Amino acid sequence: MAKPIVGLHHVTAIASNPQRNLDFYTEVLGLRFVKRTINFDDPGSYHFYFGDDAGSPGTILTFFPWPGASRGSLGVGETAATAFSVPLTSLAFWEKQLSENGIPVERLGKRFNEEVLSFADPDGMRLEIVGHPDAGPAKPSRFASIPAEHAIRGFFGVTLSEKRLESTAQVLNTMGFHKLAEEGNRVRFSAEGAELGNHIDIVVPETAAYGRMGAGSVHHIAFRVPDDASQLEWREELSAQSLQVTPVQDRTYFHSIYFREPGGVLFEIATDPPGFALDEPVESMGEALKLPPWLEKSRGVIEQRLPVITLHKEKVEAL
Template identity: 60%
Template sequence: MATKPIVGLHHVTAIASDPQRNLDFYTQVLGLRFVKKTVNFDDPGTYHFYFGDDAGKPGTILTFFPWPNANRGTLGAGEVSHTAFSVPVSAIEYWEQRLEANDVRIEAKHERFGKVVLEFSDPDGMKIELVGNAEAAAVESAFANPRFADVPDEVAVRGFYGVTLLERNLAPTESALKLMGYSKVAEEGRRVRFEVAGDALAHRIDVVVDPAAPRGRMGAGTVHHVAFRSEDYADQKEWLKVISESLGVSPVMDRDYFRSIYYREPGGVLFELATDIPGFAVDEPLESLGEALRVPAWLQPHYDQIDKALTPITLHKAVKAEAKEEVQA
C-alpha cells in the first residue's frame, strides 16, 4: 500500500454545452470562483474551465469541457449521478431562496444520513446537490468564499461533500474503493456510503445500486471523470504501482496544474489520481486567477490562433457591495 493515503476528491470533470451559460451559472448563481481558463489538451480548439474556492484548493474544483452545441448526455449505470457540495447547515434556507430567485428549480429537498440535501440541475441537466454539513463551519469562510462572488461569506459553498456513483453491482466497485483506502460506513436503502480519513469536506463516495439501470451516454450534463488527491509526484508513482496490480492504468500525464493517472473502476466510472502540486497559481497570480487564457507550453506558439478560434466569453465579477464590473475574458 502507498505510504500516503488518498484523502478525498481533487476535482470532478463534466461536459457542458454553451461556454457562457456554464460560466455564468457556476460563478453568478453558485458563487464559485473562475479559477482557470485554459483549453482541452486533447482538443485545443475548445475550452477547459475550472471553478472552485478562492485559491483553487483541491477538493473544491469542478471542471468542464464546454463544447458548443454538444448533445445532451443520458445518465446511466457506470456514471456519476450527482455531485454534492458542502454548505453550512444554517445556509440551506439562503440557498433555497437564491436558487429560486435565479429561476433554478429545486427538484428535491430531503434528509439523507441525517443531513438536509437540496437537489437541482445546472443548465445542461447535470445533477447538483447542496448538503447542509456542520463540518463546513470549520472551513475558514474568507478562504472558501471567492472574492468576486456576491454570496455572503457565512453561507458560501465550502467545496465538495462527495459524489454519487450509479452502479449495477456493488461488489466490484466496492473492491476498487477499498483498494484506494475507502471503507463502508453506512447504508440507506440502495445507497451505500464509503469514506476515507482525510479532508472533512471531500472524503465521501456514495454508491447507489440499481441492477436494472441502463448504460448511460456521455454528453452535455454528464460527468466525464472523478479525480482523487495524491499529495505529490512520488506518492502518485507509488499509487500507480498499487493500482496497476488490480486495474488497467495510464502512464503519468502532465496537466500543468497537476500530474494525473487514469483508471476505470470495474463498474465503468473513469477515475483519476491527481497531484496537489503545483497548483493553479503556477502560471498566474492568485489575485487574477481565471481572467486570462492559459495554454500549456507546447501550445504557446499557437496561442493567438487558439485564442481567436475560441468562443468569446465574458467573466462577470460581482462585488459584495453590490457594485458590479465586467471583464472581457
C-alpha cells in the same frame, strides 16, 4: 503500500454553452473562475475550472464546454450527482438563491443524517448541496455576491450509479474509502483525513441501463494525492490489481493518472501541486487564457477558434 487517499481533487463534466456555464457557476453558485485554459486533448475547445478563491484541491469543478454538445443521458457506470458542502444553517439561503434565479430545487430531506438540496445546472447536470455541521471554514470567491457565511466550501462527495456494488467497493476500499452506512440501495464510503470530498456514495438502481455521455454528464472524477511519489505508488498498487492505469500525464497544474473502475466510471488520481497559481497571481486567476508551454506557439490560432466569453467580476447583491 501507498498512503490512503483522503478525498476528491476535482470533478470534470461536459457543458454545451461556455458563457452560460461560466455565468451559472460564478454568478448563481458563487464559485471562483480559477482557470481558463484549453482541453489539452482538444486544443480548439476550452477547459474551465471553478472552485474556492484559492483553487484548493477538493473544491474544483471543471468543464469541457463544447458548443452545441447534445444532452447526455444518465445510466449506470456514471457519476449520478455531484454534491457541495455548506453549513446546515445555509440550506434555506441556498433554497431561496436557486429558486429566485429560476433554478428548480427540491429539498430531499435527510440522507445519512444530513439535509440535501437537489437541482440541475443549465445542461441538466445533477447537483446537490449538503448541509451539515462539519462544513469547515469558507474561502469564498473575492468576486462572489454570496455572503461568506453561506459560501460553498467545496465538495461533499459524489454519487456513483453502478450495476453492481462489490467490485467498485473493493477498489474504493483499496483507495482508503470504507463503508460507513447504508440506506436502501445507497451505500456510503468515506475516507479519513480531509474535510472536503471524502464521501463516495454508490447507488445500484433497479433498472440498470447504461447512459450516454454528453452535455450534463460527468466525464471523470479525480482523487487527490500529496505529491508525485505518492502518485507513482498508487499507479503500481492499482496496476497490480489488474486495473489498466495510464502513464503519468502532465496537466500543468497537477499530474494525473487515469483508470476505469470495474463499473465503468473513469477515475483519475491527481497531485495537489503545482497548483493553479503556477502561471498567474491568485488575485487575477481566471482572467486570461493560459496555455501549456508546448502550445504557446499556436496561441494565435487557438484564440481565433475559441468562443469569446465575458467574466463578470463585479459583485452583485445576492437575491
